[in-house]
Each structure stands twice: as structure tokens, then as C-alpha cells.
Amino acid sequence: MTSEAPVETLNVNAAPAERGAEDARAPEGGRVNLFSLSREQMEAFFVEQGEKAFRARQIMKWMYHRGVLDVDAMTDLSKRQRAWLKEVARFDLPEVVTRKESRDGTVKWIVRVANGNCVETVLIPDRGRNTLCVSSQVGCMLDCSFCSTGKQGFNGNLSTSDIVGQVWLADAELRARAAPGEVIRPGEPGGVTNVVLMGMGEPLLNFDNVVAATDLMMDDLAFGISKRRVTISTAGVVPAIYRLAEVSDVSLAISLHAPYDPLRDELVPINRKYPIEDLLAACRHYVAGLGERRSLTIEYTLLEGVNDSLDDARALAALLRDVRCEINLIPFNPFPGSGYERPDEGRVRAFQTLLMNAGYATMLRTTRGDDIDAACGQLVGQVEDRTRRKERYIARRRAGEMA
Numbered sequence: 188m189t190s191e192a193p194v195e196t197l198n199v200n201a202a203p204a205e206r207g208a209e210d211a212r213a214p215e216g217g218r219v220n221l222f223s224l225s226r227e228q229m230e231a232f233f234v235e236q237g238e239k240a241f242r243a244r245q246i247m248k249w250m251y252h253r254g255v256l257d258v259d260a261m262t263d264l265s266k267r268q269r270a271w272l273k274e275v276a277r278f279d280l281p282e283v284v285t286r287k288e289s290r291d292g293t294v295k296w297i298v299r300v301a302n303g304n305c306v307e308t309v310l311i312p313d314r315g316r317n318t319l320c321v322s323s324q325v326g327c328m329l330d331c332s333f334c335s336t337g338k339q340g341f342n343g344n345l346s347t348s349d350i351v352g353q354v355w356l357a358d359a360e361l362r363a364r365a366a367p368g369e370v371i372r373p374g375e376p377g378g379v380t381n382v383v384l385m386g387m388g389e390p391l392l393n394f395d396n397v398v399a400a401t402d403l404m405m406d407d408l409a410f411g412i413s414k415r416r417v418t419i420s421t422a423g424v425v426p427a428i429y430r431l432a433e434v435s436d437v438s439l440a441i442s443l444h445a446p447y448d449p450l451r452d453e454l455v456p457i458n459r460k461y462p463i464e465d466l467l468a469a470c471r472h473y474v475a476g477l478g479e480r481r482s483l484t485i486e487y488t489l490l491e492g493v494n495d496s497l498d499d500a501r502a503l504a505a506l507l508r509d510v511r512c513e514i515n516l517i518p519f520n521p522f523p524g525s526g527y528e529r530p531d532e533g534r535v536r537a538f539q540t541l542l543m544n545a546g547y548a549t550m551l552r553t554t555r556g557d558d559i560d561a562a563c564g565q566l567v568g569q570v571e572d573r574t575r576r577k578e579r580y581i582a583r584r585r586a587g588e589m590a
Contacts, residue, residue: 221250222279222355229247250355251355298353318381319383323388323390327389336386350400384418389421417437421440431473439470441485443503445494448462484512491519491531493527500538504541515549
């Protein structure tokens with residue numbers, strides 16, 4: 188089993204422009220996309236334009252709390268101010284290309300982002316909670332062997348507004364479902380209550396835009412989602428975890444998937460650059476800053492005959508003994524040519540039971556949306572691959588079929 192992740196090219200300390208960070212002032216006819224601005228940036232922008240800073244609060248409430256983007260409907264602005272706003276600002280969102288709904292209620296959107304490529308966003312409703320799985324890159328720079336996204340190659344980072352726009356679009360659909368007179372408030376039941384950056388891409392390789400987007404998700408004037416309910420998932424970009432600890436207290440999930448370096452080198456090739464010992468040191472540092480009542484989430488995809496034995500479970504329990512965490516087990520979701528199989532339920536339950544008996548809170552993720560290819564590890568989007576990885580992957584699949 189081999190993977191071609193370009194771990195030697197990763198540069199988490201690059202300048203924002205190198206990582207594709209969005210220039211919030213990039214003009215389209217001289218107008219600024221307000222979805223790219225934080226509260227502080229929007230206040231500064233309006234002050235520069237000769238307006239009062241509180242205009243930002245007014246407009247953010249229209250954008251995020253009421254879901255209104257029609258300037259003429261912003262009735263607490265004067266006619267002159269509405270005309271001025273149309274001249275200096277715009278409200279650009281990703282374009283919905285397709286929408287599919289699973290038999291279990293999961294919804295998957297394919298949305299076209301600013302660079303013309305498409306990514307996927309998944310809404311998972313569950314007993315009053317609406318969890319949105321958001322993409323952060325077009326494709327992925329990494330090539331985890333069990334993930335379909337990595338096989339699509341990589342085209343670039345999403346802008347802040349591309350990421351925030353996915354949340355706005357999902358929230359707008361949920362708001363439209365409300366009963367007459369019912370008010371859906373951001374971050375509360377009925378709207379998007381949880382966001383996980385577990386869609387397409389490695390979030391910490393799009394550091395600035397992801398941090399800016401999660402800050403907006405947690406801002407009370409935007410989506411107002413609790414920091415406990417906004418989660419960044421990473422395959423283990425160690426320097427970026429330390430950077431994140433300096434600027435955010437968002438929840439963090441680690442895609443571990445193996446308790447030993449040789450196996451993780453194969454499954455998650457970035458491990459060759461940042462091995463497990465270094466990764467867990469960064470995790471301990473991060474969780475120490477969250478306070479005693481919060482913990483990390485360890486994600487572990489179970490692959491039949493690869494990492495799902497009871498010996499593997501014992502090794503995982505020993506590995507995590509001094510890491511404050513809960514464990515999320517994910518039975519593998521198949522995709523064509525992956526070369527992996529999903530373990531049977533008995534094997535999965537035995538793995539979970541051993542971890543629980545070892546003292547770990549261990550959840551078993553229920554597969555959702557697999558009939559519309561919306562389950563974990565199945566997202567592919569529409570990527571104009573700059574790496575040629577997809578071309579090589581298809582060639583290997585065809586060679587295997589002919590063998």
C-alpha cells in the first residue's frame with residue numbers, strides 16, 4: 188500500500204497570500220464582499236467609509252440573524268445609506284449546483300466556490316441537533332489512503348467567505364423550514380447547531396481563512412455557535428496546532444486512525460513528517476489551554492484486518508493514557524478502488540467495548556448519508572486537479588481491474 192502525499196511541500200508558516208488567504212478588500216467593481224469580514228474588520232471598513240462603527244452590527248444582524256441580503260429590505264438604514272451600501276459592498280456566497288437528500292434526512296450540497304471548482308457540504312440532522320460538515324479546501328493536499336477526497340487531487344484553499352457561505356446556505360434552508368411565526372436564532376435548535384470542519388481538505392493547511400471563518404461561526408453577531416460545537420479536524424499538522432492554541436479555543440479533533448507509526452505512515456502519510464509522539468505532544472499542549480472540562484476528540488476509522496484487532500485497541504488505549512480525550516470510532520465507508528473493507532459489527536463493538544472498559548468515552552459514529560455518498564470519507568466535489576493525483580489514482584485502479 189503506497190500513498191503519494193506531498194508532505195515535504197507543506198508549509199504551515201507561509202505568508203497568508205501563499206496559503207491562498209482571501210484578500211477581504213479584493214474588489215469586484217470596487218465593492219467588498221461582507222462575508223469575508225470579521226466584526227472588527229467590518230467596523231473598520233465602515234469607519235474608513237465615513238460611517239459609524241455600529242453600522243457593522245446592524246448589517247451583521249441582517250446578514251446572519253435574519254438571513255436578509257437584500258439591501259432594500261434593511262429597513263433600519265436610511266434610503267441614502269442603502270444606496271451607499273449597494274455601491275461599496277456585496278454579499279457573495281457559494282453557488283448551489285446540486286442538492287441531494289438521503290433517506291435518513293442527511294442533505295448534501297455541491298457548491299461552486301469563487302475559483303470555479305466545486306466542494307461538498309453535508310447537513311446531518313439528529314434529534315434536535317443539526318450538524319454541518321464543512322469543506323475547507325478544493326480537494327486535499329494530503330492523500331490519506333482510506334479517504335476519497337484525497338484521490339481527487341488538490342486545486343486550492345477556500346476563502347473565508349467560501350467557508351462561512353456554506354454555513355449561511357445551510358442555515359437559510361433550515362430557516363425556510365420554520366413554521367409561520369417561528370424565529371430560528373443562529374446556533375439554536377432549528378438552525379445549524381454544530382459545525383465540523385471535516386469535509387474536503389485539511390483545515391490547518393488553510394490556517395488563516397479557517398480561523399477567520401470559525402471566529403465568525405462563534406461570533407454572537409454572526410452564527411453565535413458555542414466554541415464547544417465548532418470543531419476543526421486535522422490529520423496532524425503539528426506546527427499549526429501550536430499556532431491554533433495561540434489564537435483560538437475552538438474544539439479540536441485529531442484524525443489518528445492507527446496506534447503505531449509504521450501503520451499510520453501508510454494510512455495518513457503526513458505522519459512521516461509529524462509522527463505520533465510529536466502529534467500527541469501538540470495535542471496535550473492544545474487541550475491544556477481549553478480548561479479542565481473540555482477534551483480532544485480522537486477519530487479512528489476502522490478498516491477490516493488493518494487496524495481493527497483487539498491488540499490494536501489495547502495499543503490505542505495505552506497510547507492515549509495521558510491525553511484528555513474522547514474517542515470517535517468510524518467504521519470505514521467504502522468507495523470504488525479503495526482496497527479496504529468495513530469490519531463487521533461484532534468486531535467493531537468488541538473494539539469499542541475494550542476502549543470503554545479501559546476508561547475512555549468511546550462513541551460509535553452512525554453512518555449517515557451513504558446512499559448519496561455523503562458519509563465520512565466519501566466526499567469528492569468537482570476538482571480541477573493541479574497535482575495529477577486523480578489521474579494516477581484512476582490509472583492504478585484500471586491496472587488493478589485488468590490484473
